[in-house]
Amino acid sequence: RTRRSRLSHRLLSLLVSLGLALATASAQSTQPSFPRFNFNVGGGLGIGKADVGRFVGTSYNGVAGAGMNLSRMFGFNAEYMYYGLPFKDSVRQGQFGGHPVSGSVQAASLNGIVTPLHGRLGVYGIFGVGFYVRNVSTTKTVLPAGTLWQPAWRWWDLTHTTGIGQEVLPYDQTISSNTKDAGGFNAGGGFTFRLNHLHHAKLYVEARYHRAYHSDGQTTFIP
Numbered sequence: 001r002t003r004r005s006r007l008s009h010r011l012l013s014l015l016v017s018l019g020l021a022l023a024t025a026s027a028q029s030t031q032p033s034f035p036r037f038n039f040n041v042g043g044g045l046g047i048g049k050a051d052v053g054r055f056v057g058t059s060y061n062g063v064a065g066a067g068m069n070l071s072r073m074f075g076f077n078a079e080y081m082y083y084g085l086p087f088k089d090s091v092r093q094g095q096f097g098g099h100p101v102s103g104s105v106q107a108a109s110l111n112g113i114v115t116p117l118h119g120r121l122g123v124y125g126i127f128g129v130g131f132y133v134r135n136v137s138t139t140k141t142v143l144p145a146g147t148l149w150q151p152a153w154r155w156w157d158l159t160h161t162t163g164i165g166q167e168v169l170p171y172d173q174t175i176s177s178n179t180k181d182a183g184g185f186n187a188g189g190g191f192t193f194r195l196n197h198l199h200h201a202k203l204y205v206e207a208r209y210h211r212a213y214h215s216d217g218q219t220t221f222i223p
Contacts, residue, residue, distance in 0.1 A: 076111060132182050
């Protein structure tokens with residue numbers, strides 16, 4: 001299997017294992033005065049910061065998670081996130097010669113949840129740490145020595161050096177795909193609105209800051 005498929009399998013296994021653990025805990029405990037478990041699924045837009053903002057700009061994301069509430073105010077969850085990296089047309093044309101270029105960030109995180117305001121309308125904060133995998137790809141191309149260095153190539157681990165007043169490739173290199181792993185953190189919050197049906201499920205609107213410390217620079221964005 002490819003590295004991306006192995007990552008997806010590991011993240012799915014993590015969420016399934018957590019679900020089995022929660023089900024076991026439920027069978028061994030009495031029903032509390034608050035919901036024992038929490039589950040979430042969502043998606044929306046994303047705002048890129050730093051390199052993500054320069055190369056990608058506005059993006060899209062999806063999340064799914066499951067966890068346990070320790071009390072009405074405190075809980076935790078494990079969450080999987082997919083964040084798309086659709087490169088800007090200006091970057092694709094200017095730095096990749098119009099060739100197709102794409103990427104994504106996949107992450108698994110463990111998060112603490114604080115809910116100080118309950119009721120029909122609710123407010124919560126969320127923060128945690130995670131493992132982030134950034135993958136990028138483009139059409140396989142051999143770049144000859146002396147080619148002018150492009151900023152977005154940083155995500156492909158190409159070696160560059162100072163030429164006559166500008167950055168160039170010191171020898172022939174191939175650009176195709178590249179994957180980087182890193183640890184990171186997230187922090188944010190949101191609002192909830194409790195429904196009168198679907199077992200009192202809640203709609204939520206959330207913004208969360210993510211930062212991953214990849215070796216070629218921080219990957220930061222706000223889904």
